[in-house]
Amino acid sequence: MSVAYYLSPWVAAYAIGGGNFSLIPPLLPEDGRPVNISKCLLYGQWNLTPNSSITLRGVTGTGFGKAICITRVDQDDATHALIVADAAIRRLPFSDKQLDLEFQSLSGSQQQFIVNGLENLRLDSTWIVPTTLVREIVRYIMCVLIGAKELGVDFPETDLANKLNTLSPGQKNRVIAYLDGWKATTSDINSNTPIRDIVTKIGRLARGEVLLGPDTF
Amino acid sequence: MASISDNWDRANNDDLGANWAEDLGGWSIAANALRQTTIADVYTKCRWVGTSLDSDNYEVEVDGLTSGLSRGYGAFGRGAVSAAITFYAFMGFGTDSYYLVEITAGVESIMATGGACPDTLTNPSVRCDGSAMSGYVAGVLNAGPVTDTSLTTGAVGHASYSTNGGSANQQDNFAAADLAAGAPAVFPPIPASRILKTAYSTLVRMFRVLLKYRKTTWRLEEHTLILSKVLLGLD
Numbered sequence: 001m002s003v004a005y006y007l008s009p010w011v012a013a014y015a016i017g018g019g020n021f022s023l024i025p026p027l028l029p030e031d032g033r034p035v036n037i038s039k040c041l042l043y044g045q046w047n048l049t050p051n052s053s054i055t056l057r058g059v060t061g062t063g064f065g066k067a068i069c070i071t072r073v074d075q076d077d078a079t080h081a082l083i084v085a086d087a088a089i090r091r092l093p094f095s096d097k098q099l100d101l102e103f104q105s106l107s108g109s110q111q112q113f114i115v116n117g118l119e120n121l122r123l124d125s126t127w128i129v130p131t132t133l134v135r136e137i138v139r140y141i142m143c144v145l146i147g148a149k150e151l152g153v154d155f156p157e158t159d160l161a162n163k164l165n166t167l168s169p170g171q172k173n174r175v176i177a178y179l180d181g182w183k184a185t186t187s188d189i190n191s192n193t194p195i196r197d198i199v200t201k202i203g204r205l206a207r208g209e210v211l212l213g214p215d216t217f
Numbered sequence: 218m219a220s221i222s223d224n225w226d227r228a229n230n231d232d233l234g235a236n237w238a239e240d241l242g243g244w245s246i247a248a249n250a251l252r253q254t255t256i257a258d259v260y261t262k263c264r265w266v267g268t269s270l271d272s273d274n275y276e277v278e279v280d281g282l283t284s285g286l287s288r289g290y291g292a293f294g295r296g297a298v299s300a301a302i303t304f305y306a307f308m309g310f311g312t313d314s315y316y317l318v319e320i321t322a323g324v325e326s327i328m329a330t331g332g333a334c335p336d337t338l339t340n341p342s343v344r345c346d347g348s349a350m351s352g353y354v355a356g357v358l359n360a361g362p363v364t365d366t367s368l369t370t371g372a373v374g375h376a377s378y379s380t381n382g383g384s385a386n387q388q389d390n391f392a393a394a395d396l397a398a399g400a401p402a403v404f405p406p407i408p409a410s411r412i413l414k415t416a417y418s419t420l421v422r423m424f425r426v427l428l429k430y431r432k433t434t435w436r437l438e439e440h441t442l443i444l445s446k447v448l449l450g451l452d
Binding site: 015018019030035036037038046047051055056061062142146209211 | 285286287303315316320325326330331333358360361367378
């Protein structure tokens with residue numbers, strides 16, 4: 001068993017028993033129940049040990065926010081291989097034992113993988129410096145997801161290059177009020193502020209410890 | 218710190234009493250246990266409306282069992298104080314698994330997967346501690362903790378998925394208590410044997426520390442003596 005972190009789509013599926021999940025609805029209601037899960041859970045069996053998956057998602061129960069999640073998977077190599085084979089899921093290139101590595105200690109291709117992965121998911125990566133710990137990167141991802149879930153329909157899930165004035169006035173005001181509520185600096189925000197900066201502010205709010213099972217961020 | 222409980226040991230009745238609201242589902246007392254017998258294939262909840270707990274940080278536990286993957290039982294916390302089916306819960310599905318879930322208007326989101334759940338009586342509990350949610354089985358961590366900030370306050374009670382009606386599908390022994398600040402709540406009460414064992418191991422540890430301190434002092438005295446001899450030119 002080993003631990004890896006995955007950025008995964010949040011999907012609708014069915015729990016079909018034995019710790020297994022399926023995208024296909026069962027023939028009879030008693031053969032499964034509808035659930036929303038990290039896509040990682042479609043692969044492997046999830047009741048072999050406690051806490052084999054822990055997921056923090058960016059979407060509300062009614063479907064607003066950011067429809068991705070981060071999942072801490074503690075599974076055998078075969079299950080990790082199945083998850084990695086899904087092109088829609090990205091495995092972060094470090095384990096739970098390597099959270100205190102600096103970004104610069106990762107290989108060039110691993111660094112590029114992280115930067116590309118974040119940007120493709122509309123998560124700003126420009127704040128990362130060589131000495132940033134990978135723990136801080138995971139925390140940033142988790143904080144954006146928590147923020148997306150808290151903001152729900154108001155979360156600016158749009159191209160990071162877009163400006164704040166592309167949001168409706170109401171949405172813009174609610175996002176700023178949200179940041180104010182967390183005592184984030186908002187005096188530097190104006191109509192031309194890129195969404196990238198807003199997402200970074202959400203991801204770097206001082207919200208205390210964030211937990212993903214035994215890992216504290 | 219407050220605590221509440223109901224062991225359901227009373228006469229068979231469709232009326233659960235003044236401490237309970239049946240938000241969805243037909244809940245009843247049968248054979249000194251709790252059953253939900255009328256609504257299938259969705260989440261239902263039976264909410265405690267008696268004396269409130271003192272805070273929103275608490276652990277809620279039930280006993281229960283179900284016979285198959287399509288029936289679930291569990292304890293919920295921070296539930297909607299209404300008929301809405303919204304809460305955090307730690308659910309057991311017999312022969313399947315335990316799941317730490319957030320239910321929003323009846324829709325299930327899985328936050329963490331627990332271990333295998335048997336089709337015999339078990340004791341799941343959900344712990345809501347600030348923004349940390351976790352699930353326990355018989356007092357042992359099984360899923361979580363995971364940070365979630367959707368629900369900050371609300372009610373506690375029994376949750377079921379589909380019907381829980383019959384000796385192979387039922388719930389029992391509800392209990393909930395506030396968490397002590399900065400310390401995990403312990404369910405069930407600590408047995409006397411464990412208290413004695415803890416006291417004994419604490420004494421042994423103290424004795425070891427004392428021994429180590431004595432040894433350090435002796436070494437210090439020895440080094441002081443050698444140094445004095447060197448300084449005085451005696452060595």
